[in-house]
Amino acid sequence: MTWGIIGYGEIATSFIDGLIFVEEQRLCAIASISKYQYLISENKHTNAKIYSNYTDLLNDSNIDIVYICTTNNLHKENVIAALRAGKNVLCEKPLAVCKSDVEEMVLEAQKQNKFLMEGMWTRFLPAYQHFKTLLKSNTLGKVNFVRVDFGFYSNWGKERRLKNKDLYGGTLLDNADYNIFLCQDVFIDKPSKLSAFARKSETNVEDMCGVMLQYPTGAIAQLFSSFQQKTRQEALIYGEKGYIHLTEYWHGTLVELVIDENHKKWEFPFKRNGFEFEIMEVVNCIKNGRIESNIIPHKTSIDVAEIMDEIIKKTNS
Numbered sequence: 001m002t003w004g005i006i007g008y009g010e011i012a013t014s015f016i017d018g019l020i021f022v023e024e025q026r027l028c029a030i031a032s033i034s035k036y037q038y039l040i041s042e043n044k045h046t047n048a049k050i051y052s053n054y055t056d057l058l059n060d061s062n063i064d065i066v067y068i069c070t071t072n073n074l075h076k077e078n079v080i081a082a083l084r085a086g087k088n089v090l091c092e093k094p095l096a097v098c099k100s101d102v103e104e105m106v107l108e109a110q111k112q113n114k115f116l117m118e119g120m121w122t123r124f125l126p127a128y129q130h131f132k133t134l135l136k137s138n139t140l141g142k143v144n145f146v147r148v149d150f151g152f153y154s155n156w157g158k159e160r161r162l163k164n165k166d167l168y169g170g171t172l173l174d175n176a177d178y179n180i181f182l183c184q185d186v187f188i189d190k191p192s193k194l195s196a197f198a199r200k201s202e203t204n205v206e207d208m209c210g211v212m213l214q215y216p217t218g219a220i221a222q223l224f225s226s227f228q229q230k231t232r233q234e235a236l237i238y239g240e241k242g243y244i245h246l247t248e249y250w251h252g253t254l255v256e257l258v259i260d261e262n263h264k265k266w267e268f269p270f271k272r273n274g275f276e277f278e279i280m281e282v283v284n285c286i287k288n289g290r291i292e293s294n295i296i297p298h299k300t301s302i303d304v305a306e307i308m309d310e311i312i313k314k315t316n317s
Contacts, residue, residue: 001025001283004063004087006054006078007070008032008039009161011092015067016045018275025279031057054078058085065282067119068092071161072168076101079116083108088115090282094177097168099305106298115291117282118301120181122250124277126268130255131237131246132185139257140239146186146221147238148179150250151208151231162227163203170205172198172312176225178250179211180304180311182235183223187215190303198315201228211311 003019005012008030019025030039031051039050051057058066058081066082068075069092076096082089089109095118096102109116122128134140152175154162161167162174183191191213198206208226215221224231235249242259246252251274257264270276285293292298 001064001286002028002062004029004031004057004060004066006031006057006066006068006082007074008035009069009071009092012069014273015069015275018273019067019279021272021276022279022283025283028063029057029060054081058082058087064088065090065115065286069119071164072097072173073166076105079105080108083112083114083116086112086114088282088286090117090119090278092119094118094173094305094308095301096305097173099302099309102302102305106302109291109298113291115282115286116298117285117293118296119278120178120296121275121278122178123181123185123295124281125252125270125274126277127246127253127255127266128249130266130268131244134244134255134257135186135237139241139259140237140244141241142217142219143186143237143239144219145238146183146219146236147223148182148221148235148249149224149231150175150178150233151224151226151229152233153230154227158201158203163201163205163207165203165205169203170201170207171209171225171227172206172308172315174225174227175250176209176211176223176311177304177308179223179225180307181300182249183213183221184300184304184307186237187217187219187221189216190307191221192216194307194310194314196311196314206315209311209315213307 027048029049036052066087068078193214196211199208201207207228211223213221233248235246237244245256247254255266
Protein backbone atom coordinates (compact mmCIF):
# COMPACT_ATOMS: atom_id res chain seq x y z
CA MET A 1 0.00 0.00 0.00
CA THR A 2 1.07 3.58 -0.57
CA TRP A 3 1.23 6.20 2.16
CA GLY A 4 1.12 9.97 2.28
CA ILE A 5 2.13 11.99 5.31
CA ILE A 6 0.53 15.30 6.25
CA GLY A 7 2.77 17.34 8.52
CA TYR A 8 6.42 16.78 9.29
CA GLY A 9 6.70 17.13 13.06
CA GLU A 10 9.22 15.48 15.39
CA ILE A 11 7.52 12.10 15.18
CA ALA A 12 7.40 11.90 11.37
CA THR A 13 10.95 10.62 10.89
CA SER A 14 10.43 7.82 13.42
CA PHE A 15 7.16 6.86 11.76
CA ILE A 16 8.82 6.76 8.33
CA ASP A 17 11.60 4.56 9.73
CA GLY A 18 8.96 2.11 10.96
CA LEU A 19 6.97 2.32 7.74
CA ILE A 20 9.79 1.38 5.37
CA PHE A 21 10.45 -1.72 7.50
CA VAL A 22 6.95 -3.14 6.89
CA GLU A 23 6.67 -5.31 3.79
CA GLU A 24 4.82 -3.94 0.76
CA GLN A 25 4.44 -0.47 2.25
CA ARG A 26 5.76 2.56 0.39
CA LEU A 27 6.04 6.22 1.28
CA CYS A 28 4.57 8.01 -1.73
CA ALA A 29 4.37 11.65 -0.64
CA ILE A 30 4.88 14.16 2.18
CA ALA A 31 3.04 17.46 2.52
CA SER A 32 4.35 20.15 4.84
CA ILE A 33 3.76 23.87 4.82
CA SER A 34 6.46 24.81 7.34
CA LYS A 35 9.06 22.19 6.34
CA TYR A 36 8.60 22.20 2.55
CA GLN A 37 11.84 24.02 1.74
CA TYR A 38 13.74 21.89 4.24
CA LEU A 39 12.44 18.66 2.70
CA ILE A 40 13.32 19.83 -0.81
CA SER A 41 16.84 20.95 0.11
CA GLU A 42 17.69 17.94 2.29
CA ASN A 43 16.33 15.45 -0.26
CA LYS A 44 16.11 12.71 2.38
CA HIS A 45 13.07 10.99 0.91
CA THR A 46 14.13 10.59 -2.69
CA ASN A 47 11.26 8.28 -3.71
CA ALA A 48 8.52 10.49 -2.26
CA LYS A 49 6.87 13.54 -3.76
CA ILE A 50 7.11 16.65 -1.61
CA TYR A 51 4.06 18.91 -1.55
CA SER A 52 3.89 22.44 -0.15
CA ASN A 53 0.20 22.10 0.74
CA TYR A 54 -2.12 19.38 1.98
CA THR A 55 -4.70 19.64 -0.81
CA ASP A 56 -2.25 18.50 -3.48
CA LEU A 57 -1.36 15.42 -1.47
CA LEU A 58 -5.03 14.56 -0.92
CA ASN A 59 -5.62 14.89 -4.67
CA ASP A 60 -2.84 12.39 -5.40
CA SER A 61 -4.66 9.29 -6.64
CA ASN A 62 -1.64 7.09 -5.92
CA ILE A 63 -2.07 7.38 -2.14
CA ASP A 64 -4.06 4.74 -0.23
CA ILE A 65 -3.45 5.82 3.37
CA VAL A 66 -2.74 9.19 4.94
CA TYR A 67 -0.84 9.50 8.21
CA ILE A 68 -1.57 12.83 9.90
CA CYS A 69 1.02 14.22 12.31
CA THR A 70 0.25 17.92 12.31
CA THR A 71 -0.23 19.85 15.55
CA ASN A 72 -3.27 19.07 17.70
CA ASN A 73 -5.27 22.09 16.53
CA LEU A 74 -5.28 20.80 12.93
CA HIS A 75 -6.20 17.14 13.43
CA LYS A 76 -9.95 17.47 12.94
CA GLU A 77 -9.64 19.61 9.81
CA ASN A 78 -6.96 17.38 8.28
CA VAL A 79 -8.72 14.10 9.08
CA ILE A 80 -12.09 15.16 7.68
CA ALA A 81 -10.44 16.54 4.52
CA ALA A 82 -8.55 13.26 4.01
CA LEU A 83 -11.65 11.12 4.53
CA ARG A 84 -13.63 13.25 2.07
CA ALA A 85 -10.80 12.82 -0.43
CA GLY A 86 -11.36 9.08 -0.25
CA LYS A 87 -8.30 8.26 1.85
CA ASN A 88 -7.91 5.86 4.75
CA VAL A 89 -6.54 7.72 7.77
CA LEU A 90 -4.18 7.07 10.65
CA CYS A 91 -4.06 10.19 12.83
CA GLU A 92 -1.45 10.79 15.49
CA LYS A 93 -2.84 10.98 19.02
CA PRO A 94 -4.81 12.78 20.32
CA LEU A 95 -7.32 12.16 17.55
CA ALA A 96 -8.91 15.51 18.42
CA VAL A 97 -8.96 18.07 21.20
CA CYS A 98 -12.47 17.22 22.47
CA LYS A 99 -15.11 14.49 22.39
CA SER A 100 -17.48 16.29 20.00
CA ASP A 101 -14.69 16.62 17.41
CA VAL A 102 -13.85 12.92 17.70
CA GLU A 103 -17.51 12.01 17.20
CA GLU A 104 -17.68 14.19 14.10
CA MET A 105 -14.58 12.54 12.65
CA VAL A 106 -15.92 9.04 13.35
CA LEU A 107 -19.22 9.89 11.67
CA GLU A 108 -17.31 11.10 8.61
CA ALA A 109 -15.32 7.85 8.45
CA GLN A 110 -18.55 5.88 8.59
CA LYS A 111 -20.14 8.07 5.93
CA GLN A 112 -17.16 7.70 3.59
CA ASN A 113 -16.68 4.02 4.52
CA LYS A 114 -12.97 4.65 5.10
CA PHE A 115 -10.63 3.45 7.81
CA LEU A 116 -9.89 5.81 10.68
CA MET A 117 -7.72 5.13 13.73
CA GLU A 118 -6.09 7.15 16.48
CA GLY A 119 -2.35 6.53 16.51
CA MET A 120 -1.85 5.51 20.14
CA TRP A 121 1.09 3.32 19.15
CA THR A 122 1.66 1.95 22.68
CA ARG A 123 -1.36 -0.34 22.42
CA PHE A 124 0.25 -2.29 19.59
CA LEU A 125 3.63 -2.97 21.20
CA PRO A 126 4.23 -6.67 21.98
CA ALA A 127 5.06 -6.01 25.65
CA TYR A 128 1.86 -4.05 26.09
CA GLN A 129 -0.14 -6.75 24.30
CA HIS A 130 1.32 -9.34 26.69
CA PHE A 131 0.31 -7.16 29.63
CA LYS A 132 -3.25 -7.14 28.29
CA THR A 133 -3.16 -10.95 27.91
CA LEU A 134 -2.17 -11.28 31.57
CA LEU A 135 -5.07 -9.02 32.55
CA LYS A 136 -7.60 -10.98 30.53
CA SER A 137 -6.41 -14.28 32.03
CA ASN A 138 -7.31 -12.95 35.50
CA THR A 139 -3.72 -13.46 36.64
CA LEU A 140 -4.02 -10.63 39.17
CA GLY A 141 -7.58 -11.27 40.25
CA LYS A 142 -9.61 -8.12 40.80
CA VAL A 143 -7.55 -4.99 40.08
CA ASN A 144 -7.86 -2.46 42.90
CA PHE A 145 -5.20 0.18 42.21
CA VAL A 146 -3.26 1.53 39.24
CA ARG A 147 -0.43 4.04 39.36
CA VAL A 148 0.96 5.50 36.14
CA ASP A 149 3.42 8.31 35.52
CA PHE A 150 4.71 9.87 32.33
CA GLY A 151 6.95 12.82 33.00
CA PHE A 152 9.86 14.23 31.03
CA TYR A 153 11.76 17.49 30.89
CA SER A 154 11.61 19.76 27.84
CA ASN A 155 13.45 23.03 27.35
CA TRP A 156 11.46 24.00 24.26
CA GLY A 157 10.54 27.64 23.85
CA LYS A 158 7.01 28.98 24.23
CA GLU A 159 6.45 29.04 20.45
CA ARG A 160 6.84 25.24 20.18
CA ARG A 161 3.83 22.95 20.40
CA LEU A 162 4.22 21.88 24.07
CA LYS A 163 3.82 25.41 25.43
CA ASN A 164 1.82 26.98 22.62
CA LYS A 165 -1.81 27.44 23.69
CA ASP A 166 -2.95 28.19 20.14
CA LEU A 167 -1.69 24.74 19.09
CA TYR A 168 -3.52 23.09 22.02
CA GLY A 169 -0.27 22.44 23.83
CA GLY A 170 0.04 21.27 27.41
CA THR A 171 0.76 17.97 29.10
CA LEU A 172 -2.87 16.82 29.04
CA LEU A 173 -3.11 16.50 25.27
CA ASP A 174 0.57 15.64 24.83
CA ASN A 175 1.24 12.74 27.19
CA ALA A 176 -1.51 12.41 29.84
CA ASP A 177 -3.68 10.56 27.33
CA TYR A 178 -1.24 7.62 27.40
CA ASN A 179 -2.14 7.18 31.07
CA ILE A 180 -5.87 7.33 30.35
CA PHE A 181 -5.64 4.77 27.54
CA LEU A 182 -3.88 2.34 29.89
CA CYS A 183 -6.55 2.79 32.56
CA GLN A 184 -9.27 2.08 30.03
CA ASP A 185 -7.49 -1.15 29.09
CA VAL A 186 -7.48 -2.17 32.75
CA PHE A 187 -10.98 -1.13 33.79
CA ILE A 188 -12.91 -0.95 30.46
CA ASP A 189 -15.68 1.14 32.06
CA LYS A 190 -15.34 4.90 32.26
CA PRO A 191 -14.52 6.30 35.71
CA SER A 192 -17.42 7.20 38.00
CA LYS A 193 -15.46 9.88 39.89
CA LEU A 194 -12.63 12.15 38.78
CA SER A 195 -10.46 14.83 40.31
CA ALA A 196 -7.59 16.66 38.64
CA PHE A 197 -5.01 19.30 39.51
CA ALA A 198 -2.63 21.12 37.20
CA ARG A 199 0.20 23.63 37.33
CA LYS A 200 0.14 26.17 34.53
CA SER A 201 3.18 27.42 32.63
CA GLU A 202 3.94 31.01 31.68
CA THR A 203 1.86 30.46 28.52
CA ASN A 204 -1.11 29.18 30.58
CA VAL A 205 -0.91 25.56 29.44
CA GLU A 206 -0.57 22.71 31.95
CA ASP A 207 3.05 21.66 32.40
CA MET A 208 2.25 19.27 35.25
CA CYS A 209 -0.95 17.40 36.08
CA GLY A 210 -2.17 14.91 38.66
CA VAL A 211 -5.37 12.91 38.17
CA MET A 212 -7.31 10.61 40.49
CA LEU A 213 -9.93 8.32 39.02
CA GLN A 214 -12.38 5.98 40.72
CA TYR A 215 -14.14 3.28 38.75
CA PRO A 216 -17.53 1.61 39.28
CA THR A 217 -15.81 -1.38 40.96
CA GLY A 218 -14.36 0.98 43.58
CA ALA A 219 -10.85 0.68 42.14
CA ILE A 220 -8.66 3.79 42.08
CA ALA A 221 -6.12 5.07 39.54
CA GLN A 222 -3.45 7.66 40.33
CA LEU A 223 -1.94 9.37 37.28
CA PHE A 224 0.78 11.95 36.73
CA SER A 225 2.05 13.69 33.60
CA SER A 226 4.46 16.53 32.92
CA PHE A 227 6.91 17.99 30.42
CA GLN A 228 8.77 19.87 33.16
CA GLN A 229 9.45 16.98 35.56
CA LYS A 230 11.19 13.76 34.61
CA THR A 231 9.75 10.61 36.20
CA ARG A 232 10.25 6.85 35.86
CA GLN A 233 7.50 6.60 33.21
CA GLU A 234 6.22 3.36 34.65
CA ALA A 235 2.88 1.67 35.20
CA LEU A 236 2.02 -0.48 38.22
CA ILE A 237 -1.20 -2.48 38.20
CA TYR A 238 -2.10 -3.97 41.59
CA GLY A 239 -4.59 -6.82 41.98
CA GLU A 240 -5.74 -9.17 44.72
CA LYS A 241 -3.05 -11.71 43.86
CA GLY A 242 -0.08 -9.52 42.93
CA TYR A 243 1.01 -6.81 40.54
CA ILE A 244 2.30 -6.09 37.05
CA HIS A 245 5.13 -3.63 36.47
CA LEU A 246 5.66 -2.03 33.06
CA THR A 247 8.98 -0.22 32.71
CA GLU A 248 8.81 2.95 30.57
CA TYR A 249 5.41 1.61 29.65
CA TRP A 250 4.55 3.95 26.77
CA HIS A 251 7.41 2.59 24.63
CA GLY A 252 8.49 -0.35 26.75
CA THR A 253 9.71 -3.85 25.97
CA LEU A 254 9.62 -5.29 29.52
CA VAL A 255 6.80 -6.86 31.55
CA GLU A 256 7.22 -8.01 35.14
CA LEU A 257 4.64 -10.08 37.03
CA VAL A 258 4.88 -10.52 40.79
CA ILE A 259 2.61 -13.05 42.55
CA ASP A 260 3.57 -13.52 46.20
CA GLU A 261 7.31 -14.32 46.07
CA ASN A 262 7.26 -15.45 42.47
CA HIS A 263 8.72 -13.05 39.90
CA LYS A 264 8.39 -13.50 36.16
CA LYS A 265 9.90 -11.22 33.51
CA TRP A 266 9.39 -11.08 29.76
CA GLU A 267 11.16 -9.00 27.16
CA PHE A 268 9.65 -8.20 23.77
CA PRO A 269 12.12 -6.34 21.55
CA PHE A 270 10.97 -4.25 18.63
CA LYS A 271 11.50 -5.44 15.09
CA ARG A 272 12.44 -1.88 14.14
CA ASN A 273 11.43 1.04 16.36
CA GLY A 274 7.93 0.08 17.53
CA PHE A 275 5.88 1.95 14.95
CA GLU A 276 5.87 -1.10 12.71
CA PHE A 277 3.26 -2.84 14.89
CA GLU A 278 0.75 0.00 14.60
CA ILE A 279 1.36 0.19 10.85
CA MET A 280 0.85 -3.56 10.39
CA GLU A 281 -2.51 -3.32 12.18
CA VAL A 282 -3.66 -0.48 9.90
CA VAL A 283 -2.68 -2.42 6.79
CA ASN A 284 -4.39 -5.59 8.02
CA CYS A 285 -7.64 -3.76 8.81
CA ILE A 286 -7.78 -2.04 5.41
CA LYS A 287 -7.00 -5.27 3.55
CA ASN A 288 -9.93 -6.86 5.36
CA GLY A 289 -12.32 -4.04 4.52
CA ARG A 290 -12.62 -2.68 8.05
CA ILE A 291 -13.05 0.98 8.96
CA GLU A 292 -11.81 0.61 12.55
CA SER A 293 -9.40 -1.49 14.58
CA ASN A 294 -10.39 -3.81 17.41
CA ILE A 295 -7.32 -2.61 19.31
CA ILE A 296 -8.32 1.05 19.17
CA PRO A 297 -11.98 1.06 18.11
CA HIS A 298 -13.74 4.35 17.53
CA LYS A 299 -15.64 3.98 20.82
CA THR A 300 -12.39 3.90 22.77
CA SER A 301 -11.22 7.15 21.19
CA ILE A 302 -14.58 8.73 22.03
CA ASP A 303 -14.45 7.47 25.64
CA VAL A 304 -10.89 8.70 26.19
CA ALA A 305 -11.79 12.10 24.71
CA GLU A 306 -14.75 12.33 27.08
CA ILE A 307 -12.50 11.63 30.08
CA MET A 308 -9.97 14.15 28.82
CA ASP A 309 -12.72 16.77 28.45
CA GLU A 310 -13.61 16.30 32.11
CA ILE A 311 -9.97 16.50 33.23
CA ILE A 312 -9.46 19.71 31.25
CA LYS A 313 -12.63 21.14 32.77
CA LYS A 314 -11.46 20.28 36.30
CA THR A 315 -8.00 21.79 35.80
CA ASN A 316 -9.50 25.02 34.45
CA SER A 317 -12.03 25.46 37.24
